[in-house]
Amino acid sequence: MTVAALIAALRRRRWVLILCALLFPIAAYVAAKQLTPRYTASTTVMFEPTDYAARELQSILRDETTTDAVLASQVEVIRSLSVARRIVREFNLTESEEFSWWVNEAKRVETLRYRWQDALARRLGAISPNLAELVAPEPPEPMPPEEEANISAAEAVRNRLLVQVVRNSRVLNIQFTSEDPKLATEVANMAAELYIADQLEMKFNAVRRANDWLDSRVAQLRRELQLTESRIAELRTSSGLTRGVSAGLATEQVSRINTDLIESRNLLATAEARLNAARAGGGADLTALGAANLTSGRAARDEARRDLERLQATLGSNHPDVRAARSRLAETERAVGGETSRVVQALDAEARAARARVRSLEEALRSQEARVNQSQSAEIQVAALERDAEASRSLLRAVLERSQQTVSQTAIEKPDARVLSPATVPGEPSFPKVSLFVVAAAILGVLFGLLVIWFLEQADSTIRSGEEVRAALGLPCLALVPMLRRGLLGRHRVEDYVVRKPLSPFSESMRTLRAALWLGTEPPRVVVITAARPGEGKTTTSVALARSAAMNGERVLLIDCDVRQPSLGRVFRCEGAPGVTDLLLGQALLERIIRRDHLSSLDYIPAGAAEIHSLGLFMSEAMAGLLDRVRRDYDLIVLDAPPALAMADARVVARLADATLLCIRWRDTPRSVVRNSLGLLEEAHARVVGAALTQVDAKVHGRSGYADAEVYHPRYGGYFRE
Numbered sequence: 001m002t003v004a005a006l007i008a009a010l011r012r013r014r015w016v017l018i019l020c021a022l023l024f025p026i027a028a029y030v031a032a033k034q035l036t037p038r039y040t041a042s043t044t045v046m047f048e049p050t051d052y053a054a055r056e057l058q059s060i061l062r063d064e065t066t067t068d069a070v071l072a073s074q075v076e077v078i079r080s081l082s083v084a085r086r087i088v089r090e091f092n093l094t095e096s097e098e099f100s101w102w103v104n105e106a107k108r109v110e111t112l113r114y115r116w117q118d119a120l121a122r123r124l125g126a127i128s129p130n131l132a133e134l135v136a137p138e139p140p141e142p143m144p145p146e147e148e149a150n151i152s153a154a155e156a157v158r159n160r161l162l163v164q165v166v167r168n169s170r171v172l173n174i175q176f177t178s179e180d181p182k183l184a185t186e187v188a189n190m191a192a193e194l195y196i197a198d199q200l201e202m203k204f205n206a207v208r209r210a211n212d213w214l215d216s217r218v219a220q221l222r223r224e225l226q227l228t229e230s231r232i233a234e235l236r237t238s239s240g241l242t243r244g245v246s247a248g249l250a251t252e253q254v255s256r257i258n259t260d261l262i263e264s265r266n267l268l269a270t271a272e273a274r275l276n277a278a279r280a281g282g283g284a285d286l287t288a289l290g291a292a293n294l295t296s297g298r299a300a301r302d303e304a305r306r307d308l309e310r311l312q313a314t315l316g317s318n319h320p321d322v323r324a325a326r327s328r329l330a331e332t333e334r335a336v337g338g339e340t341s342r343v344v345q346a347l348d349a350e351a352r353a354a355r356a357r358v359r360s361l362e363e364a365l366r367s368q369e370a371r372v373n374q375s376q377s378a379e380i381q382v383a384a385l386e387r388d389a390e391a392s393r394s395l396l397r398a399v400l401e402r403s404q405q406t407v408s409q410t411a412i413e414k415p416d417a418r419v420l421s422p423a424t425v426p427g428e429p430s431f432p433k434v435s436l437f438v439v440a441a442a443i444l445g446v447l448f449g450l451l452v453i454w455f456l457e458q459a460d461s462t463i464r465s466g467e468e469v470r471a472a473l474g475l476p477c478l479a480l481v482p483m484l485r486r487g488l489l490g491r492h493r494v495e496d497y498v499v500r501k502p503l504s505p506f507s508e509s510m511r512t513l514r515a516a517l518w519l520g521t522e523p524p525r526v527v528v529i530t531a532a533r534p535g536e537g538k539t540t541t542s543v544a545l546a547r548s549a550a551m552n553g554e555r556v557l558l559i560d561c562d563v564r565q566p567s568l569g570r571v572f573r574c575e576g577a578p579g580v581t582d583l584l585l586g587q588a589l590l591e592r593i594i595r596r597d598h599l600s601s602l603d604y605i606p607a608g609a610a611e612i613h614s615l616g617l618f619m620s621e622a623m624a625g626l627l628d629r630v631r632r633d634y635d636l637i638v639l640d641a642p643p644a645l646a647m648a649d650a651r652v653v654a655r656l657a658d659a660t661l662l663c664i665r666w667r668d669t670p671r672s673v674v675r676n677s678l679g680l681l682e683e684a685h686a687r688v689v690g691a692a693l694t695q696v697d698a699k700v701h702g703r704s705g706y707a708d709a710e711v712y713h714p715r716y717g718g719y720f721r722e
Contacts, residue, residue: 008705
């Protein structure tokens with residue numbers, strides 16, 4: 001839909017838009033006046049958190065940096081249930097109709113409707129208990145317990161209490177809405193006062209808790225300092241410490257014993273190595289140790305072993321020399337073994353003596369180290385206790401200082417918020433905003449009107465202009481035949497208007513139609529005028545077109561082919577006269593049935609006697625012969641045919657004619673009906689040259705915005721004469 005089409009649709013259906021634009025605001029105004037007005041009071045509070053400088057008490061007294069989360073927390077604090085409950089108790093809202101549903105329930109019993117229903121139920125109870133139960137009103141719900149009632153009223157207060165943060169600031173806007181403007185003002189101010197009072201009380205409590213904690217900490221630190229000093233004195237007394245002397249002597253003795261122990265351990269290692277070597281039987285080791293007898297004995301043993309081996313190799317094992325050599329070898333081995341045992345015993349005694357020396361030195365070292373460690377441990381403990389004591393003294397001084405600062409802070413403490421502007425009694429209700437309601441309803445009405453117009457445009461399936469004829473049917477619109485209202489006709493009939501008012505727009509539309517037929521590539525001589533259904537104005541168009549052409553000097557013949565419902569007899573006042581059916585049946589001659597119009601030079605042939613077999617007559621050779629005969633005598637033959645959708649006669653007659661004109665009633669005939677009738681004509685091979693919109697309302701169509709409505713513009717009024 002183009003902008004021009006949209007504007008045209010709005011012009012055509014402007015009353016729908018105007019009606020919606022008026023009804024919606026009126027309904028909104030009436031509804032707004034029926035609503036109970038509510039008033040909103042507003043208090044603004046500045047949130048200004050103060051920092052406390054005490055470092056040890058930052059987690060208790062210091063506020064965080066003001067962020068969105070902090071401000072959101074302050075909003076929830078103001079809207080908390082505890083604040084709402086205090087407001088409920090202050091103003092006794094549990095007995096208010098606005099915030100306590102049970103009050104309305106109690107008053108419902110006093111209403112006329114409740115009494116009427118209750119009385120009716122009592123009367124019906126004697127007749128039918130079931131019917132009385134259906135009619136009886138619902139009994140009022142009892143008031144809840146005091147605690148539940150207080151909480152319920154507090155929730156209602158919270159729903160009416162609105163707290164907002166002014167953008168890019170630390171200002172809190174507290175609003176409360178109520179039906180009573182004074183109550184709204186007092187509640188808003190009280191919410192701000194409770195918030196500030198709670199903040200100050202919270203700070204006082206925090207300072208009080210801090211003072212208590214500091215006092216207890218001072219006492220604890222003093223006890224710890226006294227205990228530490230007592231332990232230092234006891235430790236010095238028990239260990240007999242003299243600063244720097246005992247520790248140095250003990251350290252020197254430990255060093256001397258360590259030197260002797262190292263030397264003894266070296267001697268022990270040497271003795272054990274020699275003992276192990278002797279026990280292993282190593283000759284070289286024993287020689288090194290100075291065992292000369294053992295060395296010579298081993299040499300003699302080796303010499304005896306060589307002699308034995310030599311004699312056994314030459315003399316055999318049982319030779320006397322061999323046995324003698326074996327005896328000498330045994331003696332030398334016994335001698336070597338005895339000497340070896342003597343040397344090992346000596347070395348073992350030497351190792352035991354070295355080992356005893358080492359143990360003695362180790363015991364002396366452990367004893368001395370124990371004394372040294374005891375002394376050093378006592379000194380270390382004393383030093384640690386002295387450090388603890390000094391730290392306790394420093395902390396005690398700091399806590400005493402902070403305690404004095406906290407005590408002074410109590411006198412200068414102030415809340416983190418202050419009231420910028422208290423609420424005042426509102427002069428006009430915040431709900432309903434009658435002007436806003438009316439404006440919004442007007443906008444909604446316009447939108448709804450546009451929606452209705454769009455729906456009507458989409459639901460309208462009729463044909464409203466020549467453009468739609470071409471778009472929907474693919475046919476040219478040859479003429480727009482205006483509708484003649486009764487006030488314009490006066491005493492004239494519609495069929496006579498073209499003769500009575502030859503310069504009227506109606507007559508001009510007939511001339512336009514005749515010109516459109518004549519200006520074709522092959523100007524038709526036999527024209528069938530039909531429509532999709534009855535009441536489309538085809539007969540009026542046929543008579544008016546024929547008379548207009550006759551008035552232009554043409555020889556015109558009008559034939560009534562609508563045998564079932566003939567109209568020409570009524571128009572020309574010749575009902576019952578012989579006509580075309582009589583001619584086709586051979587019961588009349590052509591010259592006898594042709595009649596002359598009394599207002600013009602038009603010749604016409606009425607339908608004649610009704611004939612139920614008219615289709616066979618129109619399909620006969622007599623009908624074709626009739627048309628061939630009148631073609632020679634007339635310039636234009638107009639056939640008034642029955643509706644094409646219902647009667648087959650129209651299709652047969654249209655096939656015999658040179659052209660077919662389809663009449664469509666303006667804004668009345670659905671497109672689907674017109675398309676169906678057009679399809680039937682095309683199936684009959686009729687030459688449909690165009691369509692004519694009949695009964696067009698000139699004023700309405702002139703405001704429609706269609707291009708062919710230009711002809712009804714007042715600027716063309718000089719060309720017409722009504």
